[in-house]
Amino acid sequence: MTTASAARLASYERRYQELAGQLARIGYIASGSVALRSNRCGKDNCACHGDPPRLHGPYWHFTAKVDGKTVNKRLSDREAHLYEEWIANDRKVRDLLAEMRALAAQAAPLILAQEPSTAGEIDGPDRKRCSPESARRPSRRPS
Numbered sequence: 001m002t003t004a005s006a007a008r009l010a011s012y013e014r015r016y017q018e019l020a021g022q023l024a025r026i027g028y029i030a031s032g033s034v035a036l037r038s039n040r041c042g043k044d045n046c047a048c049h050g051d052p053p054r055l056h057g058p059y060w061h062f063t064a065k066v067d068g069k070t071v072n073k074r075l076s077d078r079e080a081h082l083y084e085e086w087i088a089n090d091r092k093v094r095d096l097l098a099e100m101r102a103l104a105a106q107a108a109p110l111i112l113a114q115e116p117s118t119a120g121e122i123d124g125p126d127r128k129r130c131s132p133e134s135a136r137r138p139s140r141r142p143s
């Protein structure tokens with residue numbers, strides 16, 4: 001690997017770790033959406049069916065898909081605020097993942113082009129073994 005490639009890979013890895021750190025610090029996430037909605041009720045003689053109609057609300061509504069079904073529930077101001085935060089976190093997670101995936105795709109050819117001997121100390125005679133656990137075990141066994 002050339003010095004330029006090594007420097008490029010190192011900068012990808014730094015950025016990747018930075019993003020992974022941000023990902024680890026994100027709070028709760030939620031899928032779905034929160035919106036203010038006004039509704040009509042079921043009573044025919046209610047003002048919400050009048051002319052002009054005086055609708056109920058507006059109320060906060062949370063809508064999400066759960067097991068393929070659309071779930072809708074009314075929220076208090078506090079609940080709506082929390083859900084908005086969790087939904088924003090969810091978007092941030094997806095943005096971070098997309099950026100990490102793009103970075104990983106840029107790093108991949110550099111990593112794949114590395115000579116096995118430059119890939120670190122772990123790669124030794126036991127390199128072909130699949131499990132790092134089995135590769136380490138013999139050194140722990142008393143002889």
Ligand SMILES: [Zn+2]
Binds near residue numbers: 042
């Ligand atoms: Zn009504």
